[in-house]
Amino acid sequence: MFKRFTNGCVRVVNRWLPDPFLFAIILTIIVFIGVMVGTQQGPLEVVWAWGGRGGTGDGFWGLLSFSMQMALVLVLGSAMASAQACKRALAAIATLAKDKKSAIMVTTFVSTICCWLNWGFGLIAGALLARAVARRVKDVDYPLLIASAYSGFVIWHAGLSGSIPLQIGAQGGTEILGVNYYAGTMDTIFHPVNLGMVIVILLLMPLVNYAMHPDAAHTIVVDPALLVDEAEKEYKIDTPADRIEHSRILWVITLVLGFFYIVYYFVQKGFNLDLNIVNMIFLFLGILLHGDLRKYVDAIADAASGAAGILLQFPFYAGIMGLMVAQNPETDVSLAGIIANFFTNISDEITFPVLTFLSAGLINFFVPSGGGQWAVQAPIVMPAATEMGIEYGRSAMAIAWGDQWTNMIQPFWALPALGIAGLSARNIMGYLVIVTIFTGVVACGGFLIWGAFF
Template identity: 80%
Template sequence: MFKKFTNGCVRVVNRWLPDAFLFAVILTIVTFVGSMIGTKQTPLELVDAWGNSKGFWGLLSFSMQMALVLVFGSAMASAKICKRFLGAIASVAKDKKSAILVTTFVSTVCCWLNWGFGLIAGALLAKEVARRVRDVDYPLLIASAYSGFVIWHAGLSGSIPLQMAAEGGTEILGIFYSAPITDTVLHPANLIMVAVILFLMPFVNYAMHPDAEHTIIVDPARLVDEEERTYTVGTPAEKMEHSKILWAITLLLGFAYIIYYFATKGFNLDLNIVNMIFLFLGILLHGDLRKYVDAIGDAASGAAGILLQFPFYAGIMGLMVAQNPETGVSLAGIIADFFVSISNDVTFPMLTFLSAGLINFFVPSGGGQWAVQAPIVMPAATTMGIEYGRAAMAIAWGDQWTNMVQPFWALPILGMAGLSARNIMGYLVIVTIFTGVVACLGFLGWAMFF
């Protein structure tokens, strides 16, 4: 019965899911019409909200941070020592069951540490596993590698908890809200939810493995790595590019600041320090500045989807938050207010999670999600006496949850795997259902037992 349902999801997605960019275009149209009907604004007012500096171009700074997370994480994962490490992990996989279990588990851990690194490390690991286990279903293997991303916003690179933990907190409607990392990512309730997904999701993924007749075996040509670059060191310029002295000075400067940061500010991670850590770890592991420059160049192509689609999703966000000048009503406000209106101090985080999952279809960005929902959720949390960390994590969990069936963030791993979104999204529907149940029960437990 379970596999029949899974096969049905795969067939429906393969038939109906468009290209990821077209998906963004369709969402734009749906949001435009929904905003026009729900908020009673004119088409011209909504066109302005879509295309102005707070709409289409409203996430440029955050887009750059997210692109750097992906590029720095990818460059680090491409270092020879990382590849060897992933190869050693892949050698644990002896059959298709262990292939799915190992890939899911490792990618989930890596995404919890850093989402950009986790995405790329998961893809690299999946390819290493596919080389060793030839009868594993390749689309399911790649879906398993991506499924670890469902945990990223509950981890150390989550943008919402990092903003809450920033010095001075984050300003929302003139009020500053803050919560230390121990009240968000490292809170026992959050860690329990993460642990449940970490240890059970690998078995959920393996349960979806198709029978031999329907298994899709990877084309061996997809698993061939590019030849390692060779360098000539003859000219003064080339000697400087490969200079160990310049490499060491660069590392000394970077790690000196990182150590100083933690010594003076404690364990308060934000996106900038996370990016700095992975930047200088990448330089360290590549062992050569020229090699790292080339690794960055290779990794940058993975950010193409972010660069193309982020403005459209920023435009969608502009439509979602555009307010009727007379009534002050916005489409995002209508959705969030509805869930707030049917909540109490126990159900509020769970219903916030569900509303965040719905809004995430239209605003698949942690920063955008925060901008849309925080002005409604955080004041409501104050009124209900709910801890800011729990309220913020409800938004964060909703943001990561429906990424499984929102193709935007799957673009880098799909590019590396040579697949399209429709090849893996059918399997990820099941992951979405499973993690949704875990999160709903988790937030109810957070309210009642912590």
């Protein structure tokens, strides 16, 4: 019964899921119409909000700064994962996979841990691990293996590179409608309930993924010839310029400077994470692991192609975000407000974060960005949390969990892993429907416990 349902999801997704960029275009049209109907604004007012109202910093170009941060998370994490030291470590981990069951479970478990540490690193490391596992276990279903690698991404926003907890935990908090809101990482990322939900998913999701493995007649295996890694690039050092590029002295000086700042940052700020310091850590870890500045430059160049989806699609999602928050000047009504207020008005202090989580999951289809999600929902959720006496950390993490939850069936963030795997979103999304249902149950239960006992 379970596998029939999974196979049905796979068939539906393969038939109906468009390319992620077309998905963004279709969502733009849907939201455009929804704004006109829901807020009673005319098409000219709506298109003005979509484009950014003539350069006011919102709308189509409203996520440029955050887009750069997210692109760096992906590129820096990818470059680090491509280091030979990381590849050797992943190859060693792949030896733990002896059969189909262990192949799926090891890939899921390790990719989840990596995504919690850094989502860009986890996306690439998980895909590379899946390829290494597929080389060893010939009869494992390859699309499910890649889906298992991507499924670890479902906890990224509860981890060390989560944009929402890092924004609200930044020095001085974050300003929303003229009010500063602050919740430290001990109240968000390292809160016992948040960690508990992560651990439940870490331990149970490998079993869920293996339960979806198709029978032999429906298993799709990969041609081993497609999994051969390119040989490591060899460098000739013939000229003074070559010797400068491969200079160990410059490499050491760069590392000393970077890690000295990182240590001094934590001495001055305490364990206070934000996106910039997280990116700096992964930047200098990447330089360290590559062992050579020229090699790292080339690794960044290779990884940058993986950010193409961000560069192309983020302006459209910023435009959608501008549509979602566009208010009718006479009634102050926005489409995001309509959706979020629906859940807010039917909740209490226990159920409010659960319903915030559900509404965030819905809005994430239209704004698949942690920063965009925060921009859309925080102006509604955080003032309501103040009024209801709900701690800011729990409210912020409800948005964060909703954002990461439906990423499983929003293909945008799967692009880097799919590129490495040589698959399309259609090949894996059917399996990820099941992951979405499972993690949704865990998150709802976790937020009810958080409200009732903490």
